[in-house]
Amino acid sequence: MAVYQVVAIGDEVLREKAKPVKEITPNILKLLDNMADTLYAAKGVGLAAPQIGVSKRVIVVDIGEGLIELINPQILEAAGKAVDTEGCLSVPGMVGEVARAERIVLKGLNRKGKEVTYRVRGLLARVFQHELDHLEGIVFVDKAQNLRKVEQ
Structure with missing residues (x-):
């Protein structure tokens, strides 16, 4: 597998609406594997x-409960409101x-x-929701209040 460099804000690809995956090919499976490797290497969620x-509609998520891979995800319902800190x-x-x-x-x-x-x-x-925003070309700083620097 491979660990990729995470693209930083300012790169045009982060502002594009990602394209739907029409067919799950070996390249899409490799993309999922490499995204998981990159996620874990970067210590992200x-x-x-x-x-x-x-620019594909593919996400990987792991909040410590196991890896979830989704292709062409979409939100069907949303309820309630919560404000929390994000990076x-x-x-x-x-x-x-x-x-x-x-x-x-x-679903996806x-x-x-x-x-x-x-x-x-x-x-x-x-x-x-954060990852689906990326598929729409939205970065969390577009929605965030009280933006601040943190020690890395």
């Missing part, structure tokens, strides 16, 4: 393909408060092409 320079691998050294839905239902395809649905709340819901 979520990573979207645009963050490694690939981003593409915006190193910065955090801010971001309002997001507290509970979401989302797993690596086998099977549709999967997740009903999640709390941190996992937040991470999914």
Whole structure:
């Protein structure tokens, strides 16, 4: 597998709307594997393909409960509101408060092409929303209040 350099804010790919995956090919499976390796190497909790320079609708998430891989994810329902501190691998050294839905239902395809649905709340819901924003060309600093530098 491979660990990729995470693209930093300012790179155009982070502002593009990512393209849907039309077919799960060996290259998409390799992308998922490499994204997982990159996520763990960077000690993150979520990573979207645009963050490694690939404009595809693919995300990987692991908040410590096991890896979740989603292709063409979309939110079906969102409820509640919670504000919490977020950071981003593409915006190193910065955090801010971001309002997001507290509970979401989302669906996508797993690596086998099977549709999967997740009903999640709390941190996992937040991470999914953060990564789906990346697929729309949105970076957390676009939504954050009280942006500030943190020690790395």
